[in-house]
Amino acid sequence: MAYQSLRLEYLQIPPVSRAYTTACVLTTAAVQLELITPFQLYFNPELIFKHFQIWRLITNFLFFGPVGFNFLFNMIFLYRYCRMLEEGSFRGRTADFVFMFLFGGFLMTFPNLAVGQDEQVKGTFNPGIAVGHIYFFLEDVFPNQPGGIRILKTPSILKAIFDTPDEDPNYNPLPEERPGGFAWGEGQRLGG
Template identity: 30%
Template sequence: MDIGLPHNIPPVTGTLLLLAVTSVVLVSFGLVHPLQLVFSSTLTFQERQYWRLITTFFYFGRVNLESIIEFHWLYLVSSSIEQQYFRLRKLDYCFTILTGMLLLLGVRTLGIIDSPYLSFVFCRSLTYLFCRLFPEQEVGLFGLLMLRVRLLPIVFLVIGTILDDMRGIKADIVANLVGHILWYLLEIFPRITKLHPLRLQHYFF
């Protein structure tokens, strides 16, 4: 099954894209300095610059080919998860995203990874989750090669090994681990315990 682009951007994915595009535009026009978007536990908690808890996940660099590709990939992965797995459960998807962000902030605070921005790691975590939820679907890689999505984490890890240093490889591994935790909480943990830790919507609606 090929992954097609949804005709309409679902609301949660639209919000993620809006935050990402806004941060890039603000930096590109010099209204905000990139360092103001970096996550730093000292600046965040001691200086009470709490916006850094959010902005670190949505800055993909200045407008260039890489940032455009990341926007497109975030849209593709997030919209597929939202429309296919969390259909009619937007609040559950929001809580799943929030859980992933908290895990990444914890890893960053502990110094396991030292990425100044967590946007790329966040996107890779969603990619891993997408791959585990829909392993048999296919996606075109770079417009040239059709792959089962279950292979994407391995492909990205190989590409990272070739192009990046050890810091980038470590970030990819952490992203996959966080994505795996989210998948486990969504799919495996409920089967074992009959509890759904990432389901909130049924409490409110």
């Protein structure tokens, strides 16, 4: 019974929040079980570009440290706020939500190409706050200013992958075939 309710709660999480939270938990579990080490996950430009360890562009956003109070706090924070955004501001706009993640990841990764490893580790929280403010300004503030334009536009490839196409008002489906060839339910109205 508890398994079913936990499963239903898990499936009610919006898809991007569910995928990201699950990836973070699975990555941390893999480190805890010593299937991988944190050294295989961290952002290292030399290993990415010279040794083609491209996964490091993603995995550095999936590992929040060893299981403990900080990990639990981070997972609750991540789950709660991702879900609130996906169900609130980004409701029905999954591609835009994914684009926000990619934009934020790019802005947090790009400056790290120029700084040392110690600065990357120490500055993670502050760039996250700055990136959030930059996104908010470019998405919600600047376009609504006199002479403002919308700079951030979700690429159509993301819309094709993540958003359901709008229903075509001219679409006229073929009548469905009735079992047995009978015109079921097409009798006359009573009293008419």
